Amino acid sequence: AQKVTQAQTEISVVEKEDVTLDCVYETRDTTYYLFWYKQPPSGELVFLIRRNSFDEQNEISGRYSWNFQKSTSSFNFTITASQVVDSAVYFCALSEHSYGGSQGNLIFGKGTKLSVKP
């Protein structure tokens, strides 16, 4: 069965610190997609990244970087030099490739609440 685990429920850091949010997933499928979303207090989901199972290259986007390791089924997210505006709940999610090519739903982890203090 597919599952996403975000073991860190809450993290608190001081501005300018680096912080890594962990994500471990389980799936039997060889083709799948992994996502990270940010959910600020207003509630909307902000898409951050999508990575397919065949692309293990790490990605960097400004202060954000992602480390995808299939060997450990992990897709960790690092924020460098954190800012107060980074305070939010971050969700890791998994989508499997369903039979016939139809898109499955997203399976979310429980989320990690990040608080960045000035």
Next chain:
Amino acid sequence: GAVVSQHPSRVICKSGTSVKIECRSLDFQATTMFWYRQFPKQSLMLMATSNEGSKATYEQGVEKDKFLINHASLTLSTLTVTSAHPEDSSFYICSAKAQGVPYGYTFGSGTRLTVV
């Protein structure tokens, strides 16, 4: 980019009444719509999946007679919470799949429902 407009953003209703939530894809055709529910400080849980023109598929434990989903067109899907009760108070959010965009999910901005 693809946008899903979700309304209302907030609604307060009396216990026993019904509430309709709309999700409209503005610049693409949504062949599939996923409806999620999120209780405070919890994750998003899939309630149902609807494909245009067919009946929705509900997840285990979700009452299909209570949460009516209509996906009559490629640009509009609605979720109606019938005979709402305080325990239905939650954040409801839709997610549309764009036709021809593999693994592209576009989320609405969510509806915060409070039943009093």
